[in-house]
Amino acid sequence: MSAAMRDDLPSPGATAGKETDAYNFAYLDEQTKRMIRRAILKAIAIPGYQVPFASREMPMPYGWGTGGVQVTAAVLGPEDVLKVIDQGSDDTTNAVSIRRFFAKTAGVETTTKTRAATVIQTRHRIPEEPLRDGQILVYQVPIPEPLRFLEPRETETRKLHALADYGLMHVKLYEDIARHGHIATTYAYPVEVAGRYVMDPSPTPKFDNPKMDMCAALQLFGAGREKRIYAVPPHTRVRSLDFEDHPFRIQTFKQPCALCGAEGVYLDEVVLDDRGGRMFVCSDTDFCEERRAAGHQGMMVDPGASDPSPEGEGGSRRKARDGWGEARHAARAGKRAAPSDGLRPPPPPYGGGSSDLPSDTAAEKREVVAKDKAGETR
Amino acid sequence: MSERPLLSARGLTKYYGERLGCWDVTFDLHEGEVLAVVGESGSGKSTLLGLLATELAPSAGAVHYRMRDGVVRDLSELTEAERRLLLRTDWGFVRQDAREGLRMGVSAGGNVGERLMAVGARHYGNIRAAASDWLARVEIEAGRIDDTPKSFSGGMRQRLQIARNLVTHPRLVFMDEPTSGLDVSVQARLLDLIRGLVAELGLAVIIVTHDLAVARLLSHRIMVMRRGRVIETGLTDQVLDDPREAYTQLLVSSVLAA
Numbered sequence: 327m328s329a330a331m332r333d334d335l336p337s338p339g340a341t342a343g344k345e346t347d348a349y350n351f352a353y354l355d356e357q358t359k360r361m362i363r364r365a366i367l368k369a370i371a372i373p374g375y376q377v378p379f380a381s382r383e384m385p386m387p388y389g390w391g392t393g394g395v396q397v398t399a400a401v402l403g404p405e406d407v408l409k410v411i412d413q414g415s416d417d418t419t420n421a422v423s424i425r426r427f428f429a430k431t432a433g434v435e436t437t438t439k440t441r442a443a444t445v446i447q448t449r450h451r452i453p454e455e456p457l458r459d460g461q462i463l464v465y466q467v468p469i470p471e472p473l474r475f476l477e478p479r480e481t482e483t484r485k486l487h488a489l490a491d492y493g494l495m496h497v498k499l500y501e502d503i504a505r506h507g508h509i510a511t512t513y514a515y516p517v518e519v520a521g522r523y524v525m526d527p528s529p530t531p532k533f534d535n536p537k538m539d540m541c542a543a544l545q546l547f548g549a550g551r552e553k554r555i556y557a558v559p560p561h562t563r564v565r566s567l568d569f570e571d572h573p574f575r576i577q578t579f580k581q582p583c584a585l586c587g588a589e590g591v592y593l594d595e596v597v598l599d600d601r602g603g604r605m606f607v608c609s610d611t612d613f614c615e616e617r618r619a620a621g622h623q624g625m626m627v628d629p630g631a632s633d634p635s636p637e638g639e640g641g642s643r644r645k646a647r648d649g650w651g652e653a654r655h656a657a658r659a660g661k662r663a664a665p666s667d668g669l670r671p672p673p674p675p676y677g678g679g680s681s682d683l684p685s686d687t688a689a690e691k692r693e694v695v696a697k698d699k700a701g702e703t704r
Numbered sequence: 705m706s707e708r709p710l711l712s713a714r715g716l717t718k719y720y721g722e723r724l725g726c727w728d729v730t731f732d733l734h735e736g737e738v739l740a741v742v743g744e745s746g747s748g749k750s751t752l753l754g755l756l757a758t759e760l761a762p763s764a765g766a767v768h769y770r771m772r773d774g775v776v777r778d779l780s781e782l783t784e785a786e787r788r789l790l791l792r793t794d795w796g797f798v799r800q801d802a803r804e805g806l807r808m809g810v811s812a813g814g815n816v817g818e819r820l821m822a823v824g825a826r827h828y829g830n831i832r833a834a835a836s837d838w839l840a841r842v843e844i845e846a847g848r849i850d851d852t853p854k855s856f857s858g859g860m861r862q863r864l865q866i867a868r869n870l871v872t873h874p875r876l877v878f879m880d881e882p883t884s885g886l887d888v889s890v891q892a893r894l895l896d897l898i899r900g901l902v903a904e905l906g907l908a909v910i911i912v913t914h915d916l917a918v919a920r921l922l923s924h925r926i927m928v929m930r931r932g933r934v935i936e937t938g939l940t941d942q943v944l945d946d947p948r949e950a951y952t953q954l955l956v957s958s959v960l961a962a
Contacts, residue, residue: 491822493818500813500817
């Protein structure tokens with residue numbers, strides 16, 4: 327970060343790994359990056375305060391992370407290692423495209439490993455692995471104003487922030503409890519930063535809110551369409567709003583991840599067929615893959631199938647069904663390849679027929695699948 | 705009741721550019737006192753109320769208010785934060801159009817609880833208890849607490865507005881034509897309710913109305929306005945039964961059996 331924030335960076339085009347010299351380093355021109363860095367510095371100085379900035383047109387549509395990309399471009403240095411995640415996944419369209427964008431325009435190294443990354447741009451998740459000092463987490467934010475749906479006037483919301491007049495936020499939570507018996511807000515759950523500003527943590531699930539509290543990494547939020555940047559400096563208090571008799575609670579899952587057996591992590595539901603078949607798997611793909619590489623197994627992984635560690639737990643629990651592995655794989659590959667707009671993946675092929683696996687990298691990376699295929703041929 | 709007035713206006717004047725809103729209004733209001741401001745439309749009643757409630761800035765003159773701690777403050781010198789706190793704790797404002805005074809998308813309970821939450825209440829059970837208590841006091845069924853005001857009748861909305869304003873036990877309530885637009889039987893019920901609450905809580909009220917019957921029922925004192933000026937003040941029955949000014953005589957005589 328220290329390198330990234332300086333103005334005396336090597337002149338554009340000096341980076342070795344760059345594919346082309348047609349773009350300035352990290353796409354934006356130096357003056358624009360400078361302007362964004364000023365906004366970022368101000369945002370860090372006033373944790374949770376939304377700093378207006380002159381958001382630029384980016385070569386992508388609004389809603390795809392134009393704010394996050396600009397922040398990333400402004401903090402990125404030639405030595406940085408970039409990871410991009412979209413709903414926890416490294417291999418969806420959005421994540422792959424943004425990673426390639428910076429590989430091309432900045433020539434920086436990219437990775438899918440949380441641990442190896444220095445800058446992580448994210449949409450809707452915080453990695454399961456605790457972040458460390460020196461890392462920067464960049465959020466893509468659609469609507470930065472937590473009071474927006476309660477108070478439509480921008481002039482008024484600014485006044486409310488200035489006066490720390492946040493009773494309205496609790497009216498929303500009150501309504502939740504009155505209607506549902508509990509606080510039913512599950513994402514974009516409002517937080518109070520450093521005891522002052524109330525902030526929208528972007529549409530991350532509230533499961534991730536505790537991770538923001540006293541986080542060692544710097545958290546930056548960029549909203550391109552709304553032209554706002556805000557930040558949570560490292561080791562800053564982030565408190566989720568609640569009532570004394572209805573304290574903040576995160577989501578819990580009844581079962582562990584079906585692939586890696588992890589508990590206490592955020593899970594995605596994957597529909598397997600049209601007969602009610604479903605599985606719950608880690609939303610953080612990197613975390614899941616690392617656990618599986620370390621020998622952890624969930625209930626739905628076939629233990630007999632060329633597993634290097636046959637003593638892995640959950641082996642006996644495996645309930646084999648014809649074609650299950652294929653279906654699961656196709657479902658997962660389908661889910662990962664589709665833009666995550668909340669649509670379900672197309673119904674996977676079931677029955678033990680030959681697989682027509684999509685040949686994208688996402689599919690190839692899932693060695694589990696290969697194992698399963700081997701298992702199915704028994 | 706203190707000897708010192710709760711609110712005192714001195715020489716309040718408001719110009720909208722060339723046009724006169726109200727001119728040189730001076731009066732004192734004591735705790736527990738109900739003052740009616742009457743006059744035909746366009747006479748400056750609402751401008752005066754806006755000036756008193758700090759929604760408008762006066763062109764000349766000042767309003768002083770005795771805060772809960774006994775300190776008399778010039779309202780124009782309050783900071784925005786102080787002003788908002790005053791508005792939602794020690795004051796109430798019941799508007800003619802309930803849609804301006806309520807959050808139409810928020811349940812009745814949330815509407816009543818909003819002021820409590822704004823001043824720091826963070827216990828759901830207590831907020832809800834206070835809300836249902838107040839709904840009962842304004843005769844709204846307990847079963848409607850989670851309904852939004854959209855589903856309420858006009859009379860219910862006005863009563864909900866009153867509950868929402870009184871939940872923080874204000875000392876002064878502004879009312880801008882609270883009964884107009886309601887049918888006569890609902891009006892009567894609402895006036896009855898307001899009169900009961902005012903007497904019970906010892907509220908000071910400044911009520912703007914064009915309806916002399918409302919003024920007679922609720923107020924102790926009356927101020928008659930015409931063309932931005934106060935032309936006659938006095939005890940309500942005195943002014944209504946024995947009007948001195950020609951305009952007031954006209955006003956009184958044009959009402960059917962006030």
